[in-house]
Amino acid sequence: MSRRLITAIEIDGAGSHPDAWRGAAVDPSAILTGELARHAVQRAEAAGIDFATFVDTLEAPADEPSRVSVRLDALGLAARIAPSTDRIGLIPTLTVTHTEPFHVQASVATLDYVSGGRAGWLAEVSTSAEAAAVIGRREPAEAADTWREARYVVDVSRRLWDSWEDDAIIRDAPSGRFIDRDRIHYVDYSSPAFSIKGPSIVPRPPQGHPLTVVRLSSPEALQAAADADLVLLPGTTDLEDRLAAVRAASLNPRVLLSVSVALSDGPADGVDYAGGVEELADLIEGWNAAGLDGIHLRPASLELDVPVIAERLVPLLRERRLLGPSAGRATSLRNRLGLRRPANRYAGSGR
Amino acid sequence: MTKQIHLAAHFPGVNNTTVWSDPESRSQIDFASFRHLADTAERGTFDFFFLAEGLRLREVKGRIHDLDVVGRPESLTVLSALAAVTTHLGLAATVNSTFNEPYELAKRLATLDHLSGGRAAWNVVTSWDAFTGENFRRGGYLDKADRYVRAQEALRVVRKLWDSWSSELVLDQDGGVFAREGAGAFADEGAHFNIRGRFGLPPSPQGHPVVIQAGDSDQGRDFAAEGADVIFSRHGSFEAGQAFYKDVKARLPQYGRSEDSLKIMPAVTVVVADNDREAADKAQYIREQQVSGPTAIVLAELLWGRDLSSYDPDGPLPAEDPVVGSAVTQGRVGYNDPAPIVAEWRAQAEAHGWSLRQTVINQQNRQTFIGSPSTVAAAMNRHVQEDAADGFVLVPHLTPGGLDDFVDSVVPLLRDRGVLRSEYTGTTLRHHLGLDA
Numbered sequence: 001m002s003r004r005l006i007t008a009i010e011i012d013g014a015g016s017h018p019d020a021w022r023g024a025a026v027d028p029s030a031i032l033t034g035e036l037a038r039h040a041v042q043r044a045e046a047a048g049i050d051f052a053t054f055v056d057t058l059e060a061p062a063d064e065p066s067r068v069s070v071r072l073d074a075l076g077l078a079a080r081i082a083p084s085t086d087r088i089g090l091i092p093t094l095t096v097t098h099t100e101p102f103h104v105q106a107s108v109a110t111l112d113y114v115s116g117g118r119a120g121w122l123a124e125v126s127t128s129a130e131a132a133a134v135i136g137r138r139e140p141a142e143a144a145d146t147w148r149e150a151r152y153v154v155d156v157s158r159r160l161w162d163s164w165e166d167d168a169i170i171r172d173a174p175s176g177r178f179i180d181r182d183r184i185h186y187v188d189y190s191s192p193a194f195s196i197k198g199p200s201i202v203p204r205p206p207q208g209h210p211l212t213v214v215r216l217s218s219p220e221a222l223q224a225a226a227d228a229d230l231v232l233l234p235g236t237t238d239l240e241d242r243l244a245a246v247r248a249a250s251l252n253p254r255v256l257l258s259v260s261v262a263l264s265d266g267p268a269d270g271v272d273y274a275g276g277v278e279e280l281a282d283l284i285e286g287w288n289a290a291g292l293d294g295i296h297l298r299p300a301s302l303e304l305d306v307p308v309i310a311e312r313l314v315p316l317l318r319e320r321r322l323l324g325p326s327a328g329r330a331t332s333l334r335n336r337l338g339l340r341r342p343a344n345r346y347a348g349s350g351r
Numbered sequence: 352m353t354k355q356i357h358l359a360a361h362f363p364g365v366n367n368t369t370v371w372s373d374p375e376s377r378s379q380i381d382f383a384s385f386r387h388l389a390d391t392a393e394r395g396t397f398d399f400f401f402l403a404e405g406l407r408l409r410e411v412k413g414r415i416h417d418l419d420v421v422g423r424p425e426s427l428t429v430l431s432a433l434a435a436v437t438t439h440l441g442l443a444a445t446v447n448s449t450f451n452e453p454y455e456l457a458k459r460l461a462t463l464d465h466l467s468g469g470r471a472a473w474n475v476v477t478s479w480d481a482f483t484g485e486n487f488r489r490g491g492y493l494d495k496a497d498r499y500v501r502a503q504e505a506l507r508v509v510r511k512l513w514d515s516w517s518s519e520l521v522l523d524q525d526g527g528v529f530a531r532e533g534a535g536a537f538a539d540e541g542a543h544f545n546i547r548g549r550f551g552l553p554p555s556p557q558g559h560p561v562v563i564q565a566g567d568s569d570q571g572r573d574f575a576a577e578g579a580d581v582i583f584s585r586h587g588s589f590e591a592g593q594a595f596y597k598d599v600k601a602r603l604p605q606y607g608r609s610e611d612s613l614k615i616m617p618a619v620t621v622v623v624a625d626n627d628r629e630a631a632d633k634a635q636y637i638r639e640q641q642v643s644g645p646t647a648i649v650l651a652e653l654l655w656g657r658d659l660s661s662y663d664p665d666g667p668l669p670a671e672d673p674v675v676g677s678a679v680t681q682g683r684v685g686y687n688d689p690a691p692i693v694a695e696w697r698a699q700a701e702a703h704g705w706s707l708r709q710t711v712i713n714q715q716n717r718q719t720f721i722g723s724p725s726t727v728a729a730a731m732n733r734h735v736q737e738d739a740a741d742g743f744v745l746v747p748h749l750t751p752g753g754l755d756d757f758v759d760s761v762v763p764l765l766r767d768r769g770v771l772r773s774e775y776t777g778t779t780l781r782h783h784l785g786l787d788a
Contacts, residue, residue: 022524029522032553034466058454060535060551065521065528069535071551073462079431080466083382100450102406102486103425110424114382114432134454136546164422173372176643179422181415184408197485199415201405203380203422 005284005322006230006256006294006337007314008089009044009306011037011077012055013068016260017300019267021068026303034072038081040302041088047310048323050336051089053122053213053232053296054078058095059130075107082115089333091120091213096153097146098126098135102196105157112205117332120211122232123224125150143220152191154212154227159187161209162344163199182350207334208341215258216246226250229339232258232296236272236283243291254293254337261297263313264304271300277312281320288322356735356770357614357742357784359443360392361401363750365409367650368620369420370640370748379420379750382432387751389433392440395758396772398783399441399472399561400433401583401744402426406447406483410681411649412658418646420750427459434467441780443472443563448505449479449498450487453544456505457512460560461552469556469779473509474563474583477502482681499570501543506562506578508539508546513560516553561780576602579613580786583744587619587719592739614741614784619719621745623756627722634721637748638712647708650715654689654696664708668700719743727757728764735770 013031014020021028030036041052056074063069074092082090090111094104104121112119125146126132132140141149165183172180187198214221214228225231225246231253233242239257246255262268263277273280284295299305317323334341362385363369370376378384389400405423409416426444433442442463446456456473464471477498478484481491493501512535519534530553538547564571564579575582576599586595595617600610622637624630642650644664652659656674673689686692700710720727734740747753765771777783 019527021529022527024524026524028524028529032465033468060549063532063534063549065530065532067529069530069549069551070520070553072465073459075428076431076459076462076466079428080435082432083386083435098452099455100487103451106425107428110428113380113424114429116382130548134546134548134550135452136454136544137452169422171371176372176645177417178371178420179415179417181417184415184421194488195485196487197407199408201408201422202424 004324004338005288005317006254007049007317007323008051008053008256008294008296009040009049009309010053010055010258010296010298011040011302012298013061013071014303015301015305016298017262017267017271018067020301023266026301028068031068032070032072034077034080036302037077038084040299040306041081041085041090043306043310045085045088047314048318049088049310049314050294051091051120051333054090054092056093056095057124057131058098058126059128059134075111078119079111079114082111082118086116086330087118087336089118089120089211089336090115091122091211093122093124095124095126095131096150097141098131098137101153101156101194102160104153105160106200106202108157108210109161109200109202109205112207112210113202116330117206117334119205119207120213120229120333122213122215123150123154124215124217125221143218144223147220147223149193151224151227152193154224156187156189156191156196158209158342159189159345160196160198160200161204162346163187164204165344165347166204166208169203185346185350204344207332208344211333211339216242222246222249225253228253231255233292234258239287239290255291256294256296257287257292258296258298260300261309262300262305263308264301266301266304268300277308277316280313281316284317285320285322353770354735354741355772355785356731356765357616358392358395358397358771359399359401359441359616359742359744360388360397360754361403361618361744361746362388363420363747363753364403364423365405365420367419367641367646368746368748369750370637371420371750372640373749375749375752377750377752380422380424382429384751385429385433386436388747388754389437389440391752391754391758393437395754395762396775397440398742399443399470399780400430401443401474402429402445404445404447404476406450406478407486411652416649418643418649427463430471431463431466434463434470439470439775439778439783441470441472441561441783442467443474443561445474445476447476447478448502449477449493450483450489453505453508453512454546454550457509457550458552460509461513461555464555464557464560465552469781471555471557472561472563472581472780474565475502475506475579476565499566499574503574503578504541504543508541508544510559511539512537512550513554513558515550520553557779557781561784561786572599573602575599575613576608577606580781580784581614581616584615584617587617587717587743589734589739592617592734593737596738596740611785612787614786616742616744617740618746619743620748621720621727621757621761622718623722623724623727623760625723627726630722630726634718638718641748642708642712642715644708647711650711651707654686654692656689662707665706668697668707668710724760724764727761728768731761732765732768732770
């Protein structure tokens with residue numbers, strides 16, 4: 001039996017196509033105010049899309065006059081959108097190669113609080129000399145090394161999210177104790193890459209663990225698939241082989257096919273799919289039958305393609321019973337995707 | 352000329368000022384709490400909303416301190432969310448310059464400035480200790496003397512990144528030029544950083560988000576005089592405030608800066624009630640709530656640098672001499688020279704017949720403005736007009752409703768006196784503060 005299809009969109013500048021910022025329908029300055037992203041996410045939410053991912057890298061985007069060469073911090077943008085939405089999941093990209101793991105986990109936990117349990121993070125690595133040079137702390141490393149380190153970051157983040165038990169705050173006025181310190185734990189984490197004492201500065205987030213998403217952007221990324229709640233599989237070629245490789249690495253994560261799509265009259269060259277909504281629905285149905293859990297759409301143009309996705313594609317998928325009814329009420333992202341809230345690994349150990 | 356009063360709201364946090372046991376006290380972590388205090392501050396036409404930072408939970412005698420509020424969210428993420436639900440209020444994040452890199456700082460702060468339409472501020476703080484460092488890759492790697500060197504360099508580099516775009520942003524849709532080639536190019540090499548590349552954000556609405564500094568040492572004062580827009584001081588009393596004000600403002604000319612270019616805003620508490628008598632009673636009640644018996648012991652341990660857990664808080668002061676430089680408490684500022692303070696405590700306890708707890712309550716928990724709304728308004732205005740401050744960072748004792756009274760009762764009186772705006776006259780924090788763009 002096939003599970004309900006998970007749907008997601010990607011937010012990147014004005015869209016995934018390099019020319020998406022051009023044309024009268026788009027106000028390019030709205031990329032910088034975050035308004036273009038907010039409109040797109042609100043449209044997606046209204047249609048019943050499950051979550052939005054936000055692209056980010058440490059280094060600046062390509063230095064070409066015809067391309068969008070600016071990018072807001074994805075975590076800040078997702079947090080800005082959180083109070084303007086109430087059902088859609090928000091998953092910013094965080095590059096873990098250079099940023100401090102302690103900051104990463106605290107920020108993602110905080111996004112979970114400000115969104116009422118709708119947060120995740122797309123854990124990405126950086127092998128580029130450019131990213132290493134803007135931070136200036138270390139030499140660039142090979143993909144295999146950065147992914148090995150990324151797994152430590154994912155691991156320690158989850159430990160830090162667990163470092164507070166859910167009921168650690170007791171506010172016990174008679175004894176004068178705000179917390180029961182036996183329910184707050186040092187993680188004492190040690191890896192070849194870094195060590196962290198803990199506990200987190202942020203109490204355990206609403207979802208326990210915000211969702212961890214990994215994009216299989218390189219073969220080396222496969223080693224992190226086992227750690228992920230969701231895996232994004234880019235492109236449509238060699239689908240069966242790549243899906244089999246993910247399943248061999250782990251049966252655990254939900255796998256979403258990540259495809260760039262152009263469904264309007266806007267720019268379309270170079271995208272994975274350009275054409276009609278009916279045909280795309282056919283393809284999605286086929287992908288679902290082949291074992292994909294969901295679809296991560298990367299609109300060529302946020303302004304032109306998201307309305308088509310929201311108003312035509314999603315209703316069509318619902319008609320074909322690939323999607324359940326549009327979720328009407330606010331819920332956590334885990335609930336929405338049918339993922340359980342993780343038990344706390346430290347619970348009870350201090351008492 | 353009549354000076355205008357600048358006001359900021361500090362979200363209550365992890366110290367014993369915050370009375371979490373009060374029935375009105377709500378979550379210190381839920382977004383609804385942050386939104387409530389921000390809404391209150393914006394209703395009061397405050398300049399900005401201020402968030403502190405935590406990088407490690409406090410410890411007493413090797414165990415996590417459990418008597419005060421514990422735990423808080425990460426500042427910039429909360430403020431980015433508040434940008435969605437406020438329209439004019441400045442949003443100030445405390446972010447450590449020791450455990451962050453300039454490129455990341457510049458990007459996150461510029462993002463907040465873009466998303467909020469020019470309301471971002473950075474409170475630059477420094478660390479050096481191994482205790483905090485245990486949560487970070489580099490550990491406690493910085494000499495204490497180097498922390499301001501790194502902070503100064505970080506600030507200089509962050510500003511360089513903010514300035515790395517001049518007029519390269521074109522946005523010519525027909526011509527197909529988003530930005531000219533080479534936009535955001537930078538390179539910098541100093542004692543602490545050696546970085547190069549391109550910065551991915553054009554100038555934000557404020558150009559430079561507002562820079563706040565809170566250090567009090569000689570080095571800290573120079574750091575603020577050289578580069579800060581606001582100094583967040585702890586000299587809330589009138590005389591100490593005037594002395595600090597005079598000292599810091601006198602340092603400005605050597606950096607080519609005018610007196611108006613740096614606003615001095617001490618952290619203060621306010622207790623307001625219908626009349627002065629009621630306010631005095633309320634202030635006494637709050638002080639007692641802030642210092643329980645166990646908290647009195649911990650605060651005395653911080654001063655004495657010794658384990659005092661065998662003492663009765665309702666009994667006399669400890670007889671031992673204080674220990675200098677002890678690590679009995681972690682994650683909070685200790686005393687460089689405790690002996691004269693202990694002597695003063697002993698003298699006062701003797702003179703008034705105070706117990707240890709009563710001594711702590713009376714000697715340590717200073718409240719700045721206590722009285723009826725008109726008493727408080729007059730006192731605040733005097734501080735500002737007579738150069739003890741340019742304004743105040745108000746630290747309420749309750750989360751998140753602790754400034755409701757102040758905004759409802761004192762703010763209208765300040766407006767009547769013509770020393771506080773009735774509505775915002777600009778949209779950026781720099782404009783609220785009267786700073787040059």
